[in-house]
Amino acid sequence: MPLRGTGRSPLQKKMKTLVIGLGNPILGDDGVGWVVAEHVRAVLANQQSSILNPQSIEVDCASLGGLSLMERLTGSVRVILIDSIFTGKKKVGTVSQFTLNDLPDLNAGHSASAHDTSLRNALNVGRGMDVLLPKDENVIIVAIEAENVYDFSQDLSLAVAQAVPQAVRIVLDLIDS
């Protein structure tokens, strides 16, 4: 993974960006978010001292959704979520990028949700409580089309594993932008 430059001074990176790899690290391709986040963390660790303000970027891995994920996003202005996606319509390993605004409008609520509310709903709840949270358009999702998200395994499918470098590059570019 080549080191990347931002072309911006630490003082210019005042906006705190939180990068979270989402998923279950023992559920096959569902763990790809963690893998990408770990790579991003490693790249940043190599270049952060000279280029980025350490206070402005935080990288983490989590197995959260809904209210719990909203609580994790507290205090962040901009968030990059890295996650597996299972549409069944795209080639396995395809990397997509969109914001929370681009997700289907499921703001109608929990309805059939088994356990929590949607992230968008959860963010609205938090904002209603004056919690500092990113705007929906500042919640950017980098998603990798998955193949196996039902079998326990610590291994990624080949096509998903091959997509990791591309996803890492996209996340780093987003951090730079």
Place this chain on the structure above:
Amino acid sequence: MQRITIDPITRLEGHGKIEIFLNEEGNVANTYFQIPELRGFERFCVGRPVEEMPLLTNRICGVCPEAHHMAAAKAVDAVYHVDIPSTAKKLRELLYMAFYCTDHTTHFYALGGPDFIMGPDAPVAERNILGVIHKVGLEIGGKVIQMRKYGHNVVEIIGGRKVHPCTSIPGGLTKGITEEQRKEIETMGRWAIEFAQFSLKIFNDIVMGNPQYVDLILGDIYTHQTYYMGLVDANNKVNFYDGKVRVVAPDGKEYVKYEPKDYAANIAEHVEPWTYLKFPYLKNVGWKGFTDGASSGVYMATPLSRLNASDGMATPLAQAEYEKFFATLKGKPVHQRLAIHWARLIELLYAAEHWVELATDSEITSPDFHAIPTATPTEGVGIVEAPRGTLTHHYWTDERGVVTKVNLVVGTTNNYAPITMSIKKAADSLIKKGNVNQGLLNMVEMAFRAYDPCFGCATHSLPGQMPLEVTIHDVEGHPVKVLKQFVD
């Protein structure tokens, strides 16, 4: 089975698919509730040191990792034949009470409660936590967030990290708590008691104060006469962490009470060709199909089951609510499934009270939180009450403590048969002579949401809804109507 997904969705939380088949008269002949199952967990665990299980199993499910951590910790203690110190048990239980407060709060305010607080006929766009905040007031949102924060804090203090605790090891815990941490935990627990009382007041004012809702709860549509299961202490009081499994019959009398290690002598699993999930039932009663009554081995394991299967709550305020519950609903056991929501809030109060009891226990800051195991590991069973049902972990190891076999009966699986029955009953009442009541989807959702089901065991989800599709087939099996929620 046709696979339907939301596009884009990053992870299915569990995809509910309901098939309804009609008979010649256009009435319901059969219903099938299918959900996906995660596979290969046993294979994943075999060959690993058994002490890893409390860390691995809390990754099975993103909804109740703390419950899996506790069941696994107890099973590993049993594998090593070690009695953990009293302080270790109390610390684990204290963590667990805080988790219960978080989990029950989330269900009531984000999931089950909106059906009542907003009303079952309210537009789906309003039946969510935002709707609740709008109706009850802004302060409720802050309280819910505060309750969840306190719960997470206690889990982090005792369990080493939020949501996915990591401190339980064979023989106890890796660390204890300081007096300063104890005080902090006590303060948060006292706030939790007030919050639980506040929540019960909301339920009393808005739900029990509305004759329409009371009729809905007491009506036949969500009523089944089944057996009920729950862990009880030595006094037959509800216990989430420890004790014996008690089962009462539909008439409320004790049917059996057994040690966790004897679960396999009491529970068997029925297989149906249309689903991968199995249906646990009472082995010594027998599987008689999806049917009520004392001759059917179908049992339920939920907050309501725990109240039915016990002789009371072990804390004073929750005990008073327990008595009010059965007095109001006129009899015990209570068979009406929608009463699970009320039972859940009584459990919330118990968990908060017990949280404070444990936080003020003189042993809780003792450094005696671990006993070194010395026996050769073999096999062991750990049972706790997960918020959504009795949770059983059973591990076998070789003499080195390396896992050779695993068996889990997870909370919601216990309820697969009763949920299936409730869905059929809701469909029965809303489909007559081929006419499908437009409220069908809502009423079916209410039927299974009361159980707080957790089938997908996914760790997260964006956008977070469980897609649901109901397909209705005519007598020849042709689909005649499809109702969808969150399915593209």
